[in-house]
Amino acid sequence: MWTLLARRILQAIPVLIGISLITFVLIYYLPADPARMYAGPSATVDTVARIRHELGLDQPFWVQYTRYIGRVLQGDWGFSYRKQIAVTELILSRVPYTLALILGGIFVELAIGLPVGIASAVARGRWADRVGMFVALIGVSAPPFWLGLLLLYWFGYLIPIFPLGGAGSPVHLVLPALTAGLGGAAWYARMMRSSMLDILATDYVRTARAKGRAYFAAVLRHALPNALNPIITMAGMDIPWFIGGVVLVERVFNWPGLGRLAVEAIETVDVPLILGTVIFTSLMVVFSGILIDVVQGLVDPRIRYGQH
């Protein structure tokens, strides 16, 4: 278990270097001039040049990059050009909101997706299965920001149960979490059904049933734990999409999370903030991946003790 964890963390290092390098290259070739954005439109050419020098933006690429990484490793992520607040402070103030949204969304995905998928697999070919899978396919196809606006219209405006946006209380979280999770729920339902069908067709499930175990006991005790395995793998691959999709949900609900911070940073060419938010969210993706692997190792001894 610990070797698995150590290996995955070691593997993450080159990925993180790659991410920071690519982000830095993108920023470096930004056509908009960050020094000009920093100085404001009325600043003189001399002021802009002085600011460029002060920010180190006149240095060659590798100098800028190694300096930046050195500071990041010491916990200094720089100051936002626009807000004049430390990037780390800005990011950390948004993290709880985004984390709440992510956890809420994942809860919706699993709480709806897995039972529907299992029920569909057990009822394979019957109308319940067909209807379930048809609805799931529609759910996969609906744009999340559109679903969010429809939910807002119905359950925020027509029937005013939930607030029309913003954050602050658990009630505020309901619609955003549903929006973030419904598409994924539909997707997990399809995956879970497929995975369950594979497992239900195996010899050991047939043996369990032949030994006289009731059908549902066989399904729950023998098939379910094995069917969850590919689902966990899928969850790991879903994360970059999911975290990216949170940007949309935050926009719909005016949710003060990281995604909105990143969008603002990109729109205002706030270089340290773009770097900070992109690298931080990528860090989240990479570490969620490691977490998923560890969970999978805990669930499946073959992975824990195996070579892979």
Added chain:
Amino acid sequence: MDITQLDPHRRRVADLSPEGASPGAIAPGEVSYFGLIWRRLRRDRTAMLGGMLVALISLAALFAPALAPHDPSEQFRDGLTPDGQPMPSTLLTDGGARFPLGTDANGRDLLSRILYGAQVSLIVGVLANTLAVTLGTLIGSVAGFFGDPLETLLMRFTDVMMAFPTLLLAMALVAILKPNLWIIILVIGVVYWTWIARVVYGQVLALRERDFVTATRALGAGRLFILVRHILPQLVPTIIVWGTLGIATNVMLEASLSYLGIGVQPPTPSWGGMIQQGQSYYRTAPWMVIFPGLAIMLTVFAFNLLGDGLRDALDPTQRGTL
């Protein structure tokens, strides 16, 4: 985004045809490879529904100038209510079929904008996916077939690209490169190829160990020859399936970028952009959000149905499991 796609051992599409036979090799009196696929596809009612929807949407996009009742960017004076608000469908207000789906906040005809919006969605969806499939197939097959050091280099690069939150990376790229239609296509293609590369890589890893590859090598064939003549044809089913399913994803990505205001720029009508404008009016004019969203959903749905059907038709062992 389908587990069966990622595990080469569970997808033995190559076994469809006789050993190593490439699609297109027809013996007299036999049904061709694609004839066989078409036969299977025709029996699949949901796939045919998807196919028909795809055809319908494509025709709508192609003939938008003829079908649209109005110019999509014309701002009608009678397109707004007396107090300057967007108008609901004139079918409901006895105004006849002048604005069948209502108007937007600028008094433009919503139906015309949706029809023209299909052009942007399909052009971006199809071209971006063509780019992604090409890049993914190239990188995945080269990494899988030639082995180290190319393998490590290319697949680690794929890992890095996959670790970026997809939408955020696309946003940053578009913002840097300035949004226009071609940049959007380029960016979506560039963030999406990683998935296809992974799938292709897995399949090529399995294929390169097969006997027909060893046999061809024993006959003295070069590696590039084997890759192009023997491995790539085996990937045709994967390319067809991803060429279809990927369009669904890319249509969605384009809509998301436009919704965030960094997609195709106004006045060119795009579905995501229409929803972005509608967001400010969703309480009083929900149709501005509902109809473009339905258009996105229908398009994504159609390509998903067709793609699923193609997968079943190309690999009958997976039929009905998804």
